[in-house]
Each structure stands twice: as C-alpha cells, then as structure tokens.
Amino acid sequence: MTCPYLEYRERTADRQFDESRAYCAAADRFVQPMRADICNDRYGLEHDRHCEIFLEHAGDEADANDDEGEATEG
Amino acid sequence: MSYDDFLAGEPLIVTAALTGGVHGKEANPNLPETPEEIGRAAAEVEEAGASVVHLHARRPNGERTFATERFQEIDDAVRRHADDVIVQHSTGGTGAPDADRHRPLRTDPPPEMASLDMGPLNRYDHLTSENTRGLVDSLHEEMVDRGIKPELEVFNDGHLNEVRGLLERRELADPVYATLIFGPGTLTPPRPRNFLNAVDNFPDGALFNTLGFGRHQLPFATMGILFGGHVRVGLEDNVYYRRGELAESNAQLVERVVRLAEELGREVATPARARAVLEL
Numbered sequence: 498m499t500c501p502y503l504e505y506r507e508r509t510a511d512r513q514f515d516e517s518r519a520y521c522a523a524a525d526r527f528v529q530p531m532r533a534d535i536c537n538d539r540y541g542l543e544h545d546r547h548c549e550i551f552l553e554h555a556g557d558e559a560d561a562n563d564d565e566g567e568a569t570e571g
Numbered sequence: 572m573s574y575d576d577f578l579a580g581e582p583l584i585v586t587a588a589l590t591g592g593v594h595g596k597e598a599n600p601n602l603p604e605t606p607e608e609i610g611r612a613a614a615e616v617e618e619a620g621a622s623v624v625h626l627h628a629r630r631p632n633g634e635r636t637f638a639t640e641r642f643q644e645i646d647d648a649v650r651r652h653a654d655d656v657i658v659q660h661s662t663g664g665t666g667a668p669d670a671d672r673h674r675p676l677r678t679d680p681p682p683e684m685a686s687l688d689m690g691p692l693n694r695y696d697h698l699t700s701e702n703t704r705g706l707v708d709s710l711h712e713e714m715v716d717r718g719i720k721p722e723l724e725v726f727n728d729g730h731l732n733e734v735r736g737l738l739e740r741r742e743l744a745d746p747v748y749a750t751l752i753f754g755p756g757t758l759t760p761p762r763p764r765n766f767l768n769a770v771d772n773f774p775d776g777a778l779f780n781t782l783g784f785g786r787h788q789l790p791f792a793t794m795g796i797l798f799g800g801h802v803r804v805g806l807e808d809n810v811y812y813r814r815g816e817l818a819e820s821n822a823q824l825v826e827r828v829v830r831l832a833e834e835l836g837r838e839v840a841t842p843a844r845a846r847a848v849l850e851l
Contacts, residue, residue: 505632514596517632518595518596518597518632519632526597527597529593529594529595529597529598530592530594530629530634530635531593534635534666540667541666541668542698547695548695548697549696569588569593569663569782570663570664570700571663571686571700571702571726
C-alpha cells in the first residue's frame with residue numbers, strides 16, 4: 498500500500514524532470530527521495546506512522562516542519 | 572591531527588559527496604542521479620582536485636536504492652569517466668534492512684572505501700537511523716573480508732565514544748579514518764569550539780575528515796584544513812554555493828575548497844597520494 502497523497506509527476510508549472518518523481522499532493526511539493534520510501538511503505542516504513550505530513554492531514558497534531566532533518570545518511 | 576600537522580605540510584584529501592540519498596533534483600537540478608551523471612561528476616571533481624568520491628545509488632526516478640547492481644553500474648561509469656579517483660560507497664540508509672546495508676560492499680571489484688555510521692541519528696519526526704553496534708560490527712566484518720577501508724562517520728560527540736568502543740572490540744587497520752560531522756538535529760552543533768573539542772577527543776594517531784552541512788560547509792572545511800584534517804564537500808551535504816544561489820555542480824564546490832587550501836598553503840593530495848596517506 499502506498500500513501501493516498503502520493504503521485505508521480507514529470508512536471509509542475511515551474512519544474513520539469515526527465516523521469517516522473519514522487520509528489521506529495523497533501524503538501525503540494527515534490528518529495529525528497531528518502532521520504533519516498535515512506536510514501537511507498539518500503540523497507541517496513543509506514544506512511545501512516547512515519548510521515549508527519551500524512552499524520553497532519555489525517556488529523557494528527559504532529560508538526561509538519563521538515564527543516565530539522567539531516568541531509569546525509571553516511 | 573592538529574595545527575602542527577597543518578604546519579608540517581601534510582597533504583589534504585578532498586572527498587566529494589556527489590549525490591547522497593536524502594534529497595535529489597527537486598532540491599538542486601544539478602545534483603547527479605543516474606550512473607552516467609555520477610560518472611561524469613566524478614571525472615569533474617577529480618579534475619578539480621578531489622581524490623575520493625563518496626557514492627550513493629539511485630533508481631531511475633532519483634529514489635534511493637541499495638542494490639549491488641546499481642552500485643556496479645555507477646562504479647563502471649566512474650571508472651569509465653574518471654582517471655584514478657578513490658571510490659567510497661555509502662552503507663547508510665534510514666529504514667533499510669540490515670541486509671540491504673551490506674549490498675553496497677558487494678561490487679566487483681569492491682570499493683576501496685565504505686562509510687560506517689557510528690550510531691543513531693533522528694530523522695524527521697518519526698524515524699531514527701539506528702545503526703546498532705551489531706550492524707556496525709557486521710558491516711566492518713564484511714569490509715575486512717573484502718579489503719575495504721572503513722570511513723567512520725561521527726555524527727555527534729557521543730559517536731566519538733562509539734569509535735573508541737569499536738577500537739576496543741575490533742582491530743582496525745591503520746590509519747583509523749573518521750569523518751566529523753557538524754550540522755542540525757542529531758549532529759554536533761556547528762560551533763568552532765565543538766570542532767576543537769571533537770579534535771581533542773579524537774583517538775591518537777587517527778586521521779579526521781571534516782564535514783559541515785549547508786552553510787557550514789565552507790567554514791568547517793576551512794577549520795579542517797587549518798587543523799591538519801581532511802575535507803568533504805559536495806551536493807549531498809550542501810546544495811548551495813552561497814546564500815540563495817544553488818551550486819552549479821559538485822566540481823564548483825571542490826574548486827572552491829581547493830583554492831582555499833592552496834591559498835592557505837596546504838597541498839592537495841592526488842588520488843595516488845591519498846592512497847598512500849590512507850594506506851589503501
């Protein structure tokens with residue numbers, strides 16, 4: 498099962514990609530590749546447990562701010 | 572390593588982290604994702620002065636993969652385009668099963684180096700990269716079997732304790748080489764005093780690499796140069812050249828740090844010299 502807000506788009510009004518990329522219809526933006534694992538429920542990740550954007554849109558009080566993450570995985 | 576090593580003229584190893592696995596072209600369209608793009612970027616950073624390329628693998632749509640086959644395609648492209656650069660694979664991966672974390676080690680030939688995360692770090696609001704000691708040991712075991720030198724990734728000061736713990740329970744080939752990482756979240760706060768503290772707490776005889784995230788990349792690279800350490804830059808860690816201006820390429824970031832090193836009188840290592848320093 499994938500997140501119901503997940504779409505794959507090649508373009509928006511101001512961006513275009515050669516390959517369709519994960520797009521979050523809830524947050525109205527392209528998804529970071531690592532977050533796409535959550536959208537797609539890969540590796541045992543679950544969008545309804547691990548995605549603060551989904552939780553917020555599902556009525557959870559989780560903070561949707563994503564500016565505090567780290568940009569590397571080692 | 573210390574300011575004395577800087578004065579002694581130890582050569583500087585520049586690592587370029589070309590792509591990473593967290594963000595992609597949605598953050599900077601110049602970030603390489605396909606094997607061909609990564610191979611060309613490797614050649615460009617080598618020409619600019621990098622001697623090591625730190626690599627992650629991507630699916631065709633830019634999403635992460637840990638597949639050996641995809642790392643093989645990337646390595647083949649790097650070797651096709653670049654002359655002599657040292658290949659370093661990432662074994663990091665939030666949420667990925669431990670078995671998948673081993674897959675980047677299984678290319679033919681194996682990478683000369685691979686990252687080894689020293690402990691946990693938080694992701695977003697509901698995720699943690701666990702990096703248990705059991706996983707660290709099993710990854711190190713396979714690196715030893717395949718002749719791969721670990722690049723120990725120290726995300727915060729507690730991970731310096733984990734480095735010492737690893738050295739107590741396992742024998743690591745000299746010289747021990749670790750990357751000190753500074754930035755937000757679980758990382759060591761990016762303050763100069765914390766850099767000096769980390770260097771002071773580093774095991775004797777070990778070599779350190781310096782990594783600052785985002786706008787901290789250049790200042791921390793400068794400190795790494797001045798204190799006898801080595802430096803990592805690249806679009807994995809920082810997609811901007813300066814505030815509000817996206818970097819044109821990985822090579823642009825490497826060129827800047829090479830200019831800085833030369834201005835400060837630090838010789839930049841060729842891949843052959845870097846192999847000698849790292850005893851690869």
